[in-house]
Amino acid sequence: MQKGEQTRQRIIEEAAKIFNQRGFAGCSIQDVMEATGLEKGGVYRHFASKEELAVEAFRYALSLSVKMRTEGPGYAGSAIEQLRYAVRHFIETPSVFPGGCPLMNTAVDANDGNPALRQLACDALKKWRAVLCSIVEDGIAHGEIRSGANPRQIANTIIASLEGALMISRLEGTKRALCDVQEMFEMILAEIGTAREVRLGSAE
Amino acid sequence: MQKGEQTRQRIIEEAAKIFNQRGFAGCSIQDVMEATGLEKGGVYRHFASKEELAVEAFRYALSLSVKMRTEGPGYAGSAIEQLRYAVRHFIETPSVFPGGCPLMNTAVDANDGNPALRQLACDALKKWRAVLCSIVEDGIAHGEIRSGANPRQIANTIIASLEGALMISRLEGTKRALCDVQEMFEMILAEIGTAREVRLGSAE
């Protein structure tokens, strides 16, 4: 990797943090300059515009974020275990960057007009959901999850609950909402799992 | 001072729409001027700064938003029915303003630094949750909901899921995520309700 390419990557990484915290409009090139130690020209050498830099920064943040939510040592074992891990892992490390989940931030920031950013967020969402879906599908195929279960519905519910709970938790400064959702998921996982008697026995 | 107060209110209402769509940093006083038809002097007579206007606008948006989620003809009957209504009503009218849910938008927008906005969002969240909590508590008191149920947990889960699903729905331009969550709630409501045998009988 050339020196120029390294610099470019460094800019993206620093910018990603700032954009994730303050949003596109709330962050200036000056902020990026200070974070990278570069001068304006040094930034503009690598990106044609603030818009272009933002796209790269958000792309980076989103891809890293999705990777964290979809890879890890816990993605092994039974489908139920994997889903439980996905939830637990989200709660333990809710964000790669300061400023909250890039997916939610990008979604809210771009909902106004920016179609490029919106597409990036959409892609990230789809990727994450696809992973969760395939876990559920595998679980059904292996008889660990009830055959009537709807993978997409389960995946969407997991993502929605976690993102929503993260928003609440950040607002309140507590993990309580995240934990509340996690517990509720235990119930849902028991409900969709086939190993019914076990949970009923243990829960009551 | 009658007329001035009217004007002030009109500014707040127009500003609320714009701030909700574009966020604090993404919206200028010029935008507010255009939306209200006023000139700069006309706006700054009523608000000391953009910050102050934003606080009033967000307060207005949040209070209207919470009111919509917590009042309505459906808040009657059994607790389970009321919770079901809360979810259904959210999905049918997910936003008072263009630009999505003020609670989520404010939460994301203010997470950076603005403590005033953050407090507003926090208050709105607490109000909403309190209403849901009391529905659950009433349900427990009336024996419609299992005595082991945790009202706060249920309320947080409802809010988190709905907000998260709304984010997904807005991103994708479909109501699918919202509907997925709604269906999942049917399962949860059945689970926490005491009229157990009915659901089990009908579902299987």
Add this chain to the structure above:
Amino acid sequence: MQKGEQTRQRIIEEAAKIFNQRGFAGCSIQDVMEATGLEKGGVYRHFASKEELAVEAFRYALSLSVKMRTEGPGYAGSAIEQLRYAVRHFIETPSVFPGGCPLMNTAVDANDGNPALRQLACDALKKWRAVLCSIVEDGIAHGEIRSGANPRQIANTIIASLEGALMISRLEGTKRALCDVQEMFEMILAEIGTAREVRLGSAE
């Protein structure tokens, strides 16, 4: 005269001074308030708008100005003497108000757009010129001025020279330009007068 009418007149007189010095755009109602000791409401009771006050003020200034240039003890005797007096009197008391000749000021100030003020200036000019014309005409009728003389041309020349010289004099802070013009007029008056030999004899 009522007290209200007196106040109105006082406002006009004070405003006339200020408008004559600073022009319509360069003078504020606040200035008028300070000059009269009245409050805003006190001024607006008598005039519907700044524009209306300005019209009255300029009308007053112009009429006073024209009166000064066309009335006086010197308007007696031969036509040549009267013209000489008109010139001398202008130079001795070039302005009723501080700020220069209202005619020139109004003409320059109103040349942009204000048709009401422009008309006032035009009327004042016509009045002044008419007086000078009739002096010349009388002179021709009495054989004191050459029959070939053009009254309007002479009147216009007198007014133009005096106004122009006043402008120069005010700019330079000297009366020299006014005196230069006065001397030149002696030559002209001699030229148009019929008592030719006298001047030739005395001048050479």
Add this chain to the structure above:
Amino acid sequence: MQKGEQTRQRIIEEAAKIFNQRGFAGCSIQDVMEATGLEKGGVYRHFASKEELAVEAFRYALSLSVKMRTEGPGYAGSAIEQLRYAVRHFIETPSVFPGGCPLMNTAVDANDGNPALRQLACDALKKWRAVLCSIVEDGIAHGEIRSGANPRQIANTIIASLEGALMISRLEGTKRALCDVQEMFEMILAEIGTAREVRLGSAE
């Protein structure tokens, strides 16, 4: 810095037109913005204040104006011919800009208080007068003008008459006053010229 200088010049030229028409107080930076197509930042980069811009604009207008009155193909031949040309040329092209003669406008506008503008007008006047004076002096030296003639007096009379006549002409919307003065000048030129018998012979 090439481009900036061009922009600065363009601003001055456009501003000169507007200031000449409406005066300093009657013209806003907004007007200049519209005329130049620039935004506020673009204007204030080149001038520290409205005052500074006005000085440059008036300086430009005055210098252009004086140049027009003092240069041209007619400034050749006999002194009398040159003076005749000066008058004729003024009447034919009385103003470089819309809004009348910058000298008179500035003089009236600045008579209030602005010493910077006043000085500019004064300088312009002196320059113009100097040119006319030197023509007369040359005429005297060459024996074309009577040795008793006073150059400064003649120059002041020309300037005063023309400026005054222009004011009248603009007020009335006719060139009549200008023409009246021009004709009167024929008489004066004949009077101060040495080729006496010619005019007398032709006029009578």
Add this chain to the structure above:
DNA sequence: ACCTACGGGACGTCCCGTTTAT
């Protein structure tokens, strides 16, 4: 006639995104 409220709009500062020259 005073006083206050109201909305208009000019002025000037500051900083931002971008370009250019080095």
Add this chain to the structure above:
DNA sequence: ATAAACGGGACGTCCCGTAGGT
């Protein structure tokens, strides 16, 4: 990659003309 230049435009202050209420 730096640094300065450039023009855009947001922000907030101030005062102005005007309208009402007292």
